[in-house]
Amino acid sequence: MQKIPLILTRPKGSNAVFEADIAPKVRQHVDFIHSPLLEIVPIDGGYDSTGADHAIFTSANGVKYAPKGNGRRAFCVGEKTTQLARSHGWDAVFAGATVLALKDHVLINRPQGEIHHYSGVFVRGNVAEDLSVAGLRVTNIPLYEQRLLPFSAQALSVLERRAPVVVPLFSPRTAAHFAAIAPAHPQLYVVAMSTAVADSCNEMSPARLIIAREPTAKSMALCVENLVLNHSLG
Incomplete structure (x- = not known):
């Protein structure tokens, strides 16, 4: 063959x-x-993570370039991303295999406080926007570029x-x-x-x-x- x-x-x-x-x-x-x-290129961090009570991770790269969790809750897409987030100190929850499933999970649980969605510059699914419209305090924090x-x-x-x-x-x-x-x-x-x-x-x-x-x-x-x-x- x-x-x-x-x-x-x-x-x-x-x-x-x-x-x-x-x-x-x-x-x-x-x-x-x-x-x-695609080439993943980190962006120099200029963000303040001290006010984020929770995190959302829709990719493993988001976890890699985000601050350490220090026991804070993180909602994650995918089992591997969830496991990686736990290894970075987050109280990580598997919130589904897709971005849509994650949004449903977060809306059902409605965590209180500031939520940061750590992602790349290009992000699909309007996570921060849709959850903010639903009344949650969610901010998208781009941490890396995805260069073609x-x-x-x-x-x-x-x-x-x-x-x-x-x-x-x-x-x-x-x-x-x-x-x-x-x-x-x-x-x-x-x-x-x-x-x-x-x-x-x-x-x-x-x-x-x-x-x-x-x-x-x-x-x-x-x-x-x-x-x-x-x-x-x-």
């Missing part, structure tokens, strides 16, 4: 984690090509061929960027983390578009594994 190119477009550290999540029986059939399309990057030379070389290529895409912004800079490819197989990501893939006209059952890295890995093992490519 010829190895199938698998282009990984997440930031460098996240690509390595996702690659490790792929089962060994699948990894032997895959040629991993690391081509981050070009394809690596290896990824571009693969995309210029006509052999099957698998690409897992985790965010609408990355998917839209991929669609904007990728050459037309007749055998592009895309695994999208959500319907929002899939909607950003329309301009690619992929040979096949699979949406993960859950918006998690584990579900994405399972989709990639099934695609490779079934070899329903080409």
Whole structure:
């Protein structure tokens, strides 16, 4: 079985984690090509965190660049982000697998006091705005930039061929960027983390578009594994 190119477009550290999540029986059939399309660049902190009674984290990067929790409550999207927040001193609560689920959770619990949503410059879901309209005191605190990057030379070389290529895409912004800079490819197989990501893939006209059952890295890995093992490519 010829190895199938698998282009990984997440930031460098996240690509390595996702690659490790792929089962060994699948990894032997895959040629991993690391081509981050986003670069995470921290913003110099000029914020005052002393007045924040609670935090909201919709990404692991928000946790990495936020102040330590010191026992304060944090509402988190995703199990991994929740676990990371706990390791940074937050009394972290898993508030759902999606931003929508998190907003519902916070609205039901209605925490009192100042809430900071620590995020990147580009943020989806209007978390702070929607929760503020509902009467909570929520402020968005951008801690990092998500800078767009070009394809690596290896990824571009693969995309210029006509052999099957698998690409897992985790965010609408990355998917839209991929669609904007990728050459037309007749055998592009895309695994999208959500319907929002899939909607950003329309301009690619992929040979096949699979949406993960859950918006998690584990579900994405399972989709990639099934695609490779079934070899329903080409």
